Amino acid sequence: MKVLVTGGAGFIGSITTRMLIDAGHEPIVLDTLENGHRDAVDRRARFEIGNVGDRRMLDRLLPGCDAVMHLAGYIEVAESQRDPGRYFHNNASAPLVLLEAMVEHDVRAMVFSSTAAVYGVPATVPVTEDAPTEPVNAYGASKLAFETMLEWFERAHGLRAIRLRYFNVAGAWPDGAMGEDHEPETHLIPRILRAMAEGETHFEVYGDDYHTPDGTCVRDYIHVCDLGEAHRLSLERLHAGGEGGVFNLGNGEGFSNLEVIRACAEVTGKNVEIVFGPRREGDPPELVASHGRARRDLAWAPAHEDLRAIIEDAWRWHSGHPGGYSFCQV
Numbered sequence: 001m002k003v004l005v006t007g008g009a010g011f012i013g014s015i016t017t018r019m020l021i022d023a024g025h026e027p028i029v030l031d032t033l034e035n036g037h038r039d040a041v042d043r044r045a046r047f048e049i050g051n052v053g054d055r056r057m058l059d060r061l062l063p064g065c066d067a068v069m070h071l072a073g074y075i076e077v078a079e080s081q082r083d084p085g086r087y088f089h090n091n092a093s094a095p096l097v098l099l100e101a102m103v104e105h106d107v108r109a110m111v112f113s114s115t116a117a118v119y120g121v122p123a124t125v126p127v128t129e130d131a132p133t134e135p136v137n138a139y140g141a142s143k144l145a146f147e148t149m150l151e152w153f154e155r156a157h158g159l160r161a162i163r164l165r166y167f168n169v170a171g172a173w174p175d176g177a178m179g180e181d182h183e184p185e186t187h188l189i190p191r192i193l194r195a196m197a198e199g200e201t202h203f204e205v206y207g208d209d210y211h212t213p214d215g216t217c218v219r220d221y222i223h224v225c226d227l228g229e230a231h232r233l234s235l236e237r238l239h240a241g242g243e244g245g246v247f248n249l250g251n252g253e254g255f256s257n258l259e260v261i262r263a264c265a266e267v268t269g270k271n272v273e274i275v276f277g278p279r280r281e282g283d284p285p286e287l288v289a290s291h292g293r294a295r296r297d298l299a300w301a302p303a304h305e306d307l308r309a310i311i312e313d314a315w316r317w318h319s320g321h322p323g324g325y326s327f328c329q330v
């Protein structure tokens with residue numbers, strides 16, 4: 001299938017692109033490269049530098065496409081709190097142009113990268129897809145705003161969309177050739193691995209007074225390749241005429257920040273002193289996915305359930321590429 005992959009030079013998009021090509025699909029990657037990396041994009045894919053809000057670019061790329069995978073977006077929660085306009089513009093207004101262009105060019109299938117942040121602070125875990133959506137930061141609100149637009153386009157224009165609500169994405173391509181390279185990095189596993197690799201003296205954990213077994217936040221980590229596989233299955237479901245819908249994607253098991261740090265120390269053989277700082281505003285105590293719907297309706301199952309194995313893949317990438325993509329060729 002010919003598929004436009006927005007944000008395909010980013011962490012998840014680049015790995016998904018490679019998996020799509022390996023499965024016989026034909027991705028066209030569209031990315032501004034603002035936060036992505038040219039070297040992350042598989043050389044077999046057509047690559048265009050551009051914005052999802054650029055209608056002229058879309059008029060060139062969409063004809064002949066069977067579907068769009070929309071991963072492009074800004075992803076930093078703290079920045080979204082300081083500058084919500086930037087998030088609503090890039091994560092909602094710009095991709096509205098994409099939706100309109102899709103209708104015009106009769107491309108009526110989309111797989112969208114949504115997030116567990118749309119649930120805010122869930123009242124119960126594991127979180128099912130029917131849990132109330134009450135985001136507590138502008139990042140989550142901007143992703144939910146786009147989900148809402150999608151629903152209206154589904155009703156009015158017969159577009160079919162699968163909204164994948166990811167929990168915490170981690171890991172790397174198993175041989176360590178592709179991985180996470182964000183600046184700034186805000187995700188726990190790459191931050192701790194970087195601190196260990198660089199011999200930092202201490203590492204700050206946000207909050208130790210949550211109502212969780214060891215007082216630190218609990219999160220559900222999904223391997224980036226399991227996510228790539230879910231994208232492929234979603235695309236093929238839509239192509240086969242299947243319905244759209246919302247799917248949580250996580251491993252279904254929670255690990256506290258301290259458990260994750262301990263597992264990183266075991267994998268790397270390095271230690272770093274933990275210091276506890278204040279809680280981060282809007283951090284839910286516990287976020288764990290109920291992923292039964294994805295297992296049932298997408299026939300998806302995570303192949304990397306072991307946290308240690310996820311961290312081993314990430315460590316292979318980080319230890320082999322201390323400067324990220326600026327030091328490598330895919």
Ligand SMILES: NC(=O)c1ccc[n+]([C@@H]2O[C@H](COP(=O)([O-])OP(=O)(O)OC[C@H]3O[C@@H](n4cnc5c(N)ncnc54)[C@H](O)[C@@H]3O)[C@@H](O)[C@H]2O)c1
Pocket residue numbers: 006007008009010011012013030031032033034035036037050051052053070071072073074075090094113114115116143165166167168169170182
């Ligand atoms: N990483 C996670 O843990 C996580 C969790 C939940 C949801 N998500 C969602 O998954 C998607 C991908 O996340 P990621 O970690 O790969 O982020 P990333 O920053 O590595 O990738 C996003 C890519 O989108 C590009 N981009 C941003 N705005 C654009 C625009 N207007 N037009 C074209 N390209 C644009 C960036 O240059 C970047 O390459 C995001 O939409 C994010 O909201 C990620």
